[in-house]
Amino acid sequence: MPSTATIISIYPVAQYLAALDIQKRGLYGGGVDIELPQKIRNIGLSVERVYNGNPTDTSITATANYLYALMGKYGLQAMQIPSSTGYVADITPVRQLPVPYDFIVTPTSVIPEGGSSVILSAFIGCNVEFTRNNITQTTTNPGDGGSYYYWNSATSQFICYPNATLGESFRITPYF
Amino acid sequence: MSLSPDFTASQTPGLPGTILFTDTSTGTDVAVTQRRVYIQTAAGNYLVLEGTTTEYEAWGDFPATTELTLTNILDKDYAVRVVCQWLNVGGTVLYDKTLYYGFTCYNEDFDYELTQTVAGNPLLISDNNFWGNKSTLRTYIDSGNNAVTRNSDTAAAQRCYDLATEMRANSQYLFNINS
Numbered sequence: 001m002p003s004t005a006t007i008i009s010i011y012p013v014a015q016y017l018a019a020l021d022i023q024k025r026g027l028y029g030g031g032v033d034i035e036l037p038q039k040i041r042n043i044g045l046s047v048e049r050v051y052n053g054n055p056t057d058t059s060i061t062a063t064a065n066y067l068y069a070l071m072g073k074y075g076l077q078a079m080q081i082p083s084s085t086g087y088v089a090d091i092t093p094v095r096q097l098p099v100p101y102d103f104i105v106t107p108t109s110v111i112p113e114g115g116s117s118v119i120l121s122a123f124i125g126c127n128v129e130f131t132r133n134n135i136t137q138t139t140t141n142p143g144d145g146g147s148y149y150y151w152n153s154a155t156s157q158f159i160c161y162p163n164a165t166l167g168e169s170f171r172i173t174p175y176f
Numbered sequence: 177m178s179l180s181p182d183f184t185a186s187q188t189p190g191l192p193g194t195i196l197f198t199d200t201s202t203g204t205d206v207a208v209t210q211r212r213v214y215i216q217t218a219a220g221n222y223l224v225l226e227g228t229t230t231e232y233e234a235w236g237d238f239p240a241t242t243e244l245t246l247t248n249i250l251d252k253d254y255a256v257r258v259v260c261q262w263l264n265v266g267g268t269v270l271y272d273k274t275l276y277y278g279f280t281c282y283n284e285d286f287d288y289e290l291t292q293t294v295a296g297n298p299l300l301i302s303d304n305n306f307w308g309n310k311s312t313l314r315t316y317i318d319s320g321n322n323a324v325t326r327n328s329d330t331a332a333a334q335r336c337y338d339l340a341t342e343m344r345a346n347s348q349y350l351f352n353i354n355s
Binding site for chain 1: 188290291
């Protein structure tokens with residue numbers, strides 16, 4: 001026989017298991033007492049109250065056992081639920097990569113003609129690969145006046161050197 | 177640091193006439209030296225111990241004494257408005273707090289007696305006379321509790337508790353405990 005504490009912890013579960021079963025059985029609860037859920041709650045509440053008042057009071061064992069008998073198979077089912085369900089693991093959201101910027105420099109493009117700096121807030125936290133006129137760029141200044149770029153993943157500031165000129169092909173690709 | 181006044185009231189199964197108050201205030205205020213507890217029924221009367229001439233029960237020795245037991249202050253179940261005041265030595269109220277309670281130990285104890293009866297004679301659960309009335313008793317208690325906790329409606333709650341009390345007082349006609 002389960003302990004009084006166990007019986008008190010499972011009676012609300014047995015109550016809804018009984019209610020569900022009666023509902024599924026259709027007409028007249030398929031022979032199951034249609035008032036059984038109410039009876040389980042009624043008896044359960046009064047036993048629970050006395051138990052909470054003094055958990056060491058052994059005089060409630062008899063009434064707790066009666067409650068267990070009243071629950072019947074629903075009590076057995078209820079006891080199985082905590083041991084068979086485990087827990088639902090946290091779901092780690094899959095982070096989607098933002099769509100790359102791929103454009104020809106115009107007076108109105110992301111980096112306009114003559115411009116060099118832009119804030120790409122959609123790329124915060126990402127690294128970026130910059131391709132200029134189909135040539136992959138580096139972040140290192142070659143020192144000979146050649147092109148390179150600057151990227152700050154925290155502020156999402158992107159700067160290309162030298163300034164963009166009309167008709168250039170730019171592709172800024174984020175990656176983790 | 178000022179005082180954040182708070183308190184709770186509770187009953188113990190088997191002692192239906194007794195209420196235990198616990199001061200759960202936090203913080204300090206050296207000016208506070210005493211408390212008063214007003215227990216007002218839905219009819220507007222104040223419940224006090226026999227021999228008390230005021231409308232309140234005194235609860236002294238703040239903050240050393242955190243509990244106040246009022247033994248046999250209830251003669252049946254009541255829905256009440258409880259006002260606790262924290263006062264200085266001159267009797268000026270510095271803080272107060274109001275809470276609503278349903279003290280249902282009389283009818284709850286009786287309900288448990290019925291549970292014990294049915295545990296001893298399981299066939300009673302199928303007796304419409306017994307089960308139907310036990311169910312009604314539970315409904316009155318629950319409804320009264322809902323009225324107090326959800327809406328602080330002591331009038332409606334008291335009506336429910338009184339109906340339950342009436343069933344308890346006439347139990348010999350309502351609960352066929354010999355079947």
